[in-house]
Amino acid sequence: MKILGISGSPRRGGNTEILLDEALDAASKSGAQTEKVILSTYRYSPCLSCGACEKTGRCIQQDDMLGIYEKIALADGMIFASPMYFYTVSGWAKSAIDRSQAFWSRKYILKDPVFSVNKKAYFIGLGATKGERLFEGTNLVMKYFYDAIGYEAAGELLIKGIDKKGDILNYPKHLEAARLLGGKAAGR
Ligand SMILES: Cc1cc2nc3c(=O)[nH]c(=O)nc-3n(C[C@H](O)[C@H](O)[C@H](O)COP(=O)(O)O)c2cc1C
Numbered sequence: 806m807k808i809l810g811i812s813g814s815p816r817r818g819g820n821t822e823i824l825l826d827e828a829l830d831a832a833s834k835s836g837a838q839t840e841k842v843i844l845s846t847y848r849y850s851p852c853l854s855c856g857a858c859e860k861t862g863r864c865i866q867q868d869d870m871l872g873i874y875e876k877i878a879l880a881d882g883m884i885f886a887s888p889m890y891f892y893t894v895s896g897w898a899k900s901a902i903d904r905s906q907a908f909w910s911r912k913y914i915l916k917d918p919v920f921s922v923n924k925k926a927y928f929i930g931l932g933a934t935k936g937e938r939l940f941e942g943t944n945l946v947m948k949y950f951y952d953a954i955g956y957e958a959a960g961e962l963l964i965k966g967i968d969k970k971g972d973i974l975n976y977p978k979h980l981e982a983a984r985l986l987g988g989k990a991a992g993r
Pocket of ligand 1: 814815816818819820821822888889890891892893931932933934935939967968969970971
C-alpha cells in the first residue's frame, strides 16, 4: 500500500513537516510504502482557468504539477498536511488544489470512472491562534478537493495554538496523535 504525504508548509523542519514525518513513519512501520512531497520544493503555477482540461482531462501547463498529479493518482492513500494561512491552507497547498481542476474535469465532465473510486485521505492542519472557527474554511476546501481527486475524508488532526518553528515538539500528545493517524492511514 502506497501512502503519499503532502506538506503545504514552506518552512522546512517546521511544525507541519514534523507532524507529517511522524504520521509517515508510523504508516511505514505499519507496512505501508510512503513518499513525502514538500510542495514548496516543486515549481508549479496556479490554475489559469483556460478550460483546456475540460476537453482533454489534462492541464496544459508543463510544470512540476505533472509529477504531483501522477503521485496522487498512483497512491492508495494520502496524508495532506498544511499550516493555516489566513484561515485556510497555505498558498502552496491551495495552488496545488486548484490545479486538481484537471482531475475534477476528468471525473465530472469526461466521466472517467477512475476518479469515482474513493481512496482514503487524512488531513493534518495547524495554526497559531485558538479561534473557534480556525478550520472552518479548510474543512470545505479539503472536502471538495478530495472529491475531485477520487479520495474521501477518513480522518483529521487539527491543532490550534502552535506558532514558532518546532513548537509542536513540546506537545508529545500531538506527535502521538499524528502517529495514530499514520497507522490508520496504513490500515492498522
Ligand atoms: C502567511 C501566514 C499566515 C498565517 N495565518 C494564520 C491564520 O490565519 N491563523 C492561524 O492560526 N495561524 C496563522 N499563521 C501561523 C501558522 O499557521 C503557524 O505559525 C504554524 O505553526 C506554521 O506551521 P509550519 O511550522 O509548519 O510552517 C500564519 C502564518 C503565516 C506565515
